[in-house]
Amino acid sequence: MEFLGPDAWRAVALSLKVAFWATLAALPFGLGTAYLLARGRFPGRSLLNGLVHLPLILPPVVTGYLLLLTFGRRGPVGQLLEEWFGIVLAFRWTGAALAAAIMAFPLMVRAMRLAIEAVDPKLEAAAATLGASKLRVFATVTLPLIAPGVIAGAVLAFAKAMGEFGATITFVSNIPGQTQTVPSAIYAFLQVPGGEDTALRLVLVSVAVAMLALALSEWLARRVARRIAGR
Amino acid sequence: MSLSVSLRHRLGDFALDLAFEAPDGVTVLFGRSGSGKTSVINAVAGLMQPDAGRIAVAGRVLFDSAAGVSVPVHRRRLGYVFQEGRLFPHLTVRQNLTYARRVQRLGPDAAAFDRVVALLGLGSLLNRQPVALSGGEAQRVAIGRALLSDPVMLLMDEPLAALDGARKAEILPYLERLRREAGVPILYVSHNMAEVARLATHVVAMEGGRVTQAGPAEAMLADPGLVRVMGLRDAGAVLQARVLRHGEDGVSDLQVSGGVLCLPLVDAPVGTDLRVRILAQDVMLATERPRNISALNILPVTVLALRRGDGPGVIVQVQAGDDLLLARITRRSADALGLRPGGTCFAVLKSVAVAPTDIGLGLQS
Numbered sequence: 001m002e003f004l005g006p007d008a009w010r011a012v013a014l015s016l017k018v019a020f021w022a023t024l025a026a027l028p029f030g031l032g033t034a035y036l037l038a039r040g041r042f043p044g045r046s047l048l049n050g051l052v053h054l055p056l057i058l059p060p061v062v063t064g065y066l067l068l069l070t071f072g073r074r075g076p077v078g079q080l081l082e083e084w085f086g087i088v089l090a091f092r093w094t095g096a097a098l099a100a101a102i103m104a105f106p107l108m109v110r111a112m113r114l115a116i117e118a119v120d121p122k123l124e125a126a127a128a129t130l131g132a133s134k135l136r137v138f139a140t141v142t143l144p145l146i147a148p149g150v151i152a153g154a155v156l157a158f159a160k161a162m163g164e165f166g167a168t169i170t171f172v173s174n175i176p177g178q179t180q181t182v183p184s185a186i187y188a189f190l191q192v193p194g195g196e197d198t199a200l201r202l203v204l205v206s207v208a209v210a211m212l213a214l215a216l217s218e219w220l221a222r223r224v225a226r227r228i229a230g231r
Numbered sequence: 232m233s234l235s236v237s238l239r240h241r242l243g244d245f246a247l248d249l250a251f252e253a254p255d256g257v258t259v260l261f262g263r264s265g266s267g268k269t270s271v272i273n274a275v276a277g278l279m280q281p282d283a284g285r286i287a288v289a290g291r292v293l294f295d296s297a298a299g300v301s302v303p304v305h306r307r308r309l310g311y312v313f314q315e316g317r318l319f320p321h322l323t324v325r326q327n328l329t330y331a332r333r334v335q336r337l338g339p340d341a342a343a344f345d346r347v348v349a350l351l352g353l354g355s356l357l358n359r360q361p362v363a364l365s366g367g368e369a370q371r372v373a374i375g376r377a378l379l380s381d382p383v384m385l386l387m388d389e390p391l392a393a394l395d396g397a398r399k400a401e402i403l404p405y406l407e408r409l410r411r412e413a414g415v416p417i418l419y420v421s422h423n424m425a426e427v428a429r430l431a432t433h434v435v436a437m438e439g440g441r442v443t444q445a446g447p448a449e450a451m452l453a454d455p456g457l458v459r460v461m462g463l464r465d466a467g468a469v470l471q472a473r474v475l476r477h478g479e480d481g482v483s484d485l486q487v488s489g490g491v492l493c494l495p496l497v498d499a500p501v502g503t504d505l506r507v508r509i510l511a512q513d514v515m516l517a518t519e520r521p522r523n524i525s526a527l528n529i530l531p532v533t534v535l536a537l538r539r540g541d542g543p544g545v546i547v548q549v550q551a552g553d554d555l556l557l558a559r560i561t562r563r564s565a566d567a568l569g570l571r572p573g574g575t576c577f578a579v580l581k582s583v584a585v586a587p588t589d590i591g592l593g594l595q596s
Contacts, residue, residue: 122317125278128304129311130380132334137305140334144321 011185019161034112060166100161115149155217238284256432310377331380367398424465453555455538488552504593
C-alpha cells in the first residue's frame with residue numbers, strides 16, 4: 001500500500017503550491033507595509049495597522065466570507081478581475097492562495113516590522129551622506145540588515161499558509177484536486193468512515209513540512225546574521 | 232570662502248540664529264555642548280532642514296530658503312564623519328571604504344584608494360569586519376570612507392569625543408596629515424580645546440545658538456575675551472615653532488618668532504614646523520629678566536591687553552615676536568607688577584609644563 005492515496009498526494013502538492021505562491025506574492029506587499037508601519041508618519045497609520053492585523057483577530061470564516069463577497073464572481077473586485085484580466089479566484093487554487101496570503105499577512109508584517117525598527121536610522125543617514133539615494137540606501141543598507149527578519153516573516157507566512165483552513169474552505173470550498181489543501185483534506189477524510197488512517201498520515205506530512213521549513217529558516221537566518229555581524 | 236552659512240531654526244525652546252564664513256583649511260565650530268554646533272553641521276549636511284537661511288559650499292548653493300533650494304543629502308558631496316563612526320556592520324572595511332563609489336556607480340579609483348589607505352594607515356584592516364575594530368581604528372576607517380566619497384568638504388562632528396585619551400592621541404596626527412595633504416576643507420565640531428589648538432586654522436565660537444566670535448585660530452586662541460568660552464584651565468595660545476636641535480640632555484630647542492623655546496625632547500626631525508599650545512595657567516610674568524631660576528624659557532614680551540574676570544584672576548595677552556601668548560595670573564600680581572598695555576616684561580614657562588599632546592604638526596609645508 002502506498003503511504004498516501006492520490007487524493008491525499010494531490011492535497012499535499014496543492015498545499016505546497018498554494019503556500020509558496022501566497023508567500024511569494026505577499027512578500028513585496030508585506031515588506032512595503034512593514035516599512036510604512038515602522039518608519040512612516042502619516043495620518044492613517046493606526047488604521048492601516050488595524051487593517052493589517054484584522055485577519056489575525058477575526059474568525060477565519062468571517063475573513064473567508066468577506067473574501068467571497070469581495071473577490072467572488074459577483075463581488076465588486078472579483079467582477080472587475082474577470083472582466084479585465086479574465087482572472088477568477090473563487091473556487092480556484094488561486095483563491096486558496098489569496099486566502100492563505102491574507103491570513104498569513106499579519107504574521108509576516110509583524111516579523112519584518114520588528115526587524116526594520118531594529119535598524120539604526122543613523123546608518124541610513126550615513127549612507128545618504130556618502131551619495132546613496134533613498135532607494136539605494138534601502139537596497140544596500142536596510143535590506144541586508146533586515147534580511148533575517150524578512151526570512152523569518154516569510155517562513156512564518158509559509159507555515160501559516162500551509163495550515164490555513166477556515167478562510168480557505170469558506171472562500172474556495174473543498175474540491176479535491178482543485179482547492180482541497182492538506183487541512184481541508186484532513187477534515188474531509190475525518191468525515192468519511194475509515195478515513196482516519198489517511199488523515200493521520202496527512203497530519204504527519206504537515207508536521208514534517210512545518211519542521212523542515214522552520215529548520216531551513218533558522219539556518220538561513222543564522223547565515224545572514226553571521227554575515228551581517230561579520231563573524 | 233569655501234563655506235558660507237546663515238541660518239535660523241527653532242527647536243522647541245532653543246533658537247539657532249547665526250551666520251559665518253569659513254576659508255579653506257580646518258574650521259572648528261567651537262562651543263559647549265548644547266550651543267547648537269551639531270545642528271549647524273547637520274544643516275550643512277542636509278540631515279536637518281533649517282527654517283530659513285542659506286548655505287553654500289565651494290560656491291555651490293546647497294540650501295536657500297528664499298529661492299526654495301534644498302539639495303538632497305546624497306547630492307551634496309560632503310563627507311560626514313560622525314561621532315560614533317557609523318560603519319556598515321554587514322560590510323568589510325574595504326567594502327565600507329568603497330561604498331560611496333559603488334552607490335554612486337563610479338568605477339573604482341585605485342590611486343585614490345591606495346592614497347587614503349596609506350594616509351590613514353588602514354592597510355592591515357581592509358579585510359576585517361567593523362565589529363573587530365577598536366574605537367580608534369573604526370574612526371580612521373570612517374574618515375577614510377568619507378574621504379573616498381570624493382567630497383568638496385569634510386564634516387566632522389566631534390570625531391574623537393567617543394575615544395579615550397590614548398586613542399585620541401593616536402588619531403590627531405592622522406587628522407593633521409589630512410589637513411596638510413588631502414586638500415579638502417574641513418568643518419570640525421568640537422568642545423575640546425586641545426583638539427582645537429592642534430587642528431584649527433579658523434575658529435567659530437558658538438554660544439546659545441549664536442556665533443559670538445570668529446577668526447583665524449591663532450588670534451582666537453589668544454583672545455582674552457574668549458577665555459570664558461574656552462574654559463579657564465583650558466585656555467591657551469598656540470605658537471608657530473620650528474625644531475632647531477635636539478639636545479643630548481633630552482631637551483629640544485625650537486625657534487619661535489620671539490626667541491628660542493626649550494621643550495622636553497620633541498618627536499620630530501630638525502626643521503619640522505610645529506604648533507605648540509601654551510596654556511595660560513602655565514605662563515608666569517616678570518618685569519625683570521629672572522636669574523637663577525629653573526624655568527628654561529624666558530621670552531621678552533609686550534603686554535597688549537589685560538582682562539579681569541569675576542574671580543581673583545586676570546588674563547594678560549602678551550606679544551612675543553609675531554606670536555601672541557596668554558598668561559593667567561592673579562589680580563594681586565598684576566597690580567604689584569604694575570602691568571599695563573604697552574609695557575614690556577618677560578614671560579616665563581617651565582619646559583615640562585608643555586604636554587607632548589599639545590605639540591602638533593604646523594600648518595605649512
